[in-house]
Amino acid sequence: xxxxxxKPIEEILAMIRGHKRVLLVGCATCVAECAAGGExxxxxxxxxxxxxxxxxxxxVEIVTKTLERQCEWEFVEELNKLLPEVDAMLSLGxxxxxxxxxxxxxxxxxxxxxxxxxxxxxxEAGLWVSRCAACGDCTLDETxxxxxxxxxxxxxxxxxxxxxxxDGKCELDEGSDCAWKLIVERAEAANALDELKKxxxxxxxxNSRHGGPKRxxxxxxxx
Ligand code: SF4
Ligand code: SF4
Numbered sequence: 001x002x003x004x005x006x007k008p009i010e011e012i013l014a015m016i017r018g019h020k021r022v023l024l025v026g027c028a029t030c031v032a033e034c035a036a037g038g039e040x041x042x043x044x045x046x047x048x049x050x051x052x053x054x055x056x057x058x059x060v061e062i063v064t065k066t067l068e069r070q071c072e073w074e075f076v077e078e079l080n081k082l083l084p085e086v087d088a089m090l091s092l093g094x095x096x097x098x099x100x101x102x103x104x105x106x107x108x109x110x111x112x113x114x115x116x117x118x119x120x121x122x123x124e125a126g127l128w129v130s131r132c133a134a135c136g137d138c139t140l141d142e143t144x145x146x147x148x149x150x151x152x153x154x155x156x157x158x159x160x161x162x163x164x165x166x167d168g169k170c171e172l173d174e175g176s177d178c179a180w181k182l183i184v185e186r187a188e189a190a191n192a193l194d195e196l197k198k199x200x201x202x203x204x205x206x207n208s209r210h211g212g213p214k215r216x217x218x219x220x221x222x223x
Contacts, residue, residue: 002030002094003120003128004037006045007113012090013052015111019060019088024049024113025079025101026066027093034128036114037092039066045092045113070097076104083108118150129176136207136214142200144186149203151179157200160184 016022024042032038046062053060063086067075070093079089079101088109091098095116102110119132133150139157140147149155153172160180163171168181187193205211 001033001120001122002096002116003034003118003130004031004094004114004116005034006036006041006092007115009045009048009052012045012049012111012113013056016049016060016088016090017058019109021061021063021086021088023079023082023086023089024062024064025070025089025091025093025097026064027068027070027091027097028066029069029071031092031094031097031114032066033122034120037094042066042092067093070094071100073100073104076100079105134208135203135205136211137204139200139203142195142198143183144190144192146179146182146186148179148183151176151182156180157203159196 024046026032026037026039026042028038032040035041042064046064049060049062053062063082065079065082067078069075070091083105086108088111089101089105090111090113091101092113093101094114095112098110098112118130119134120128121131123129130150132147135149148157152161153170153176154161156179160178161171164178164181165171165174168178170176170178184193184196187196207214
């Protein structure tokens with residue numbers, strides 16, 4: 001899922017300063033799964049904002065709405081009928097959701113209420129771990145299903161840095177396994193350790209964010 005965390009309330013309050021009626025928009029998909037911007041978080045944040053604003057003596061009305069997905073036009077359209085009543089929107093959707101709202105409603109200020117950080121797996125209750133950095137050139141076949149782009153702190157593509165801790169953790173993050181330790185273990189388990197002797201060519205980053213804005217066309221899906 002796309003992982004995000006809610007911004008500090010002080011930062012949110014500073015953004016909506018000066019507005020009279022703000023629509024707080026949640027998204028029931030990824031940000032709900034990571035407990036940052038679903039309906040529950042929207043309905044928790046709204047009274048907190050109201051209380052904080054009242055304490056500051058600011059008159060800002062907070063209206064709430066949670067969409068099934070903020071990144072799909074058919075759901076974004078649901079906000080159309082609320083638009084005349086508000087002068088700003090605070091989105092708890094990921095960066096894609098915020099931009100979809102800004103694109104659909106260019107005359108309304110749209111503020112981001114969460115920080116979007118990675119593509120993550122929920123490893124256990126309350127713990128999400130980064131698993132993909134959307135590099136655009138997936139080479140998990142060569143690294144036995146462990147992504148060194150997302151999981152090696154130095155993004156090393158041809159083996160460990162040499163600093164792996166004795167317990168197998170990353171030298172830069174004692175809470176994370178060294179990605180290359182995991183890759184070697186998986187290669188061993190698959191009886192394919194020799195495959196790691198191959199020096200991989202530099203990764204093709206042209207399809208990543210470094211290659212400029214990405215635009216994907218699927219002719220078979222165009223109407
Ligand atoms: S190699 Fe690229 S696409 Fe594949 S998991 Fe890693 S970051 Fe994601
Ligand atoms: S210890 Fe492992 S995961 Fe950490 S930077 Fe070095 S090779 Fe990468």
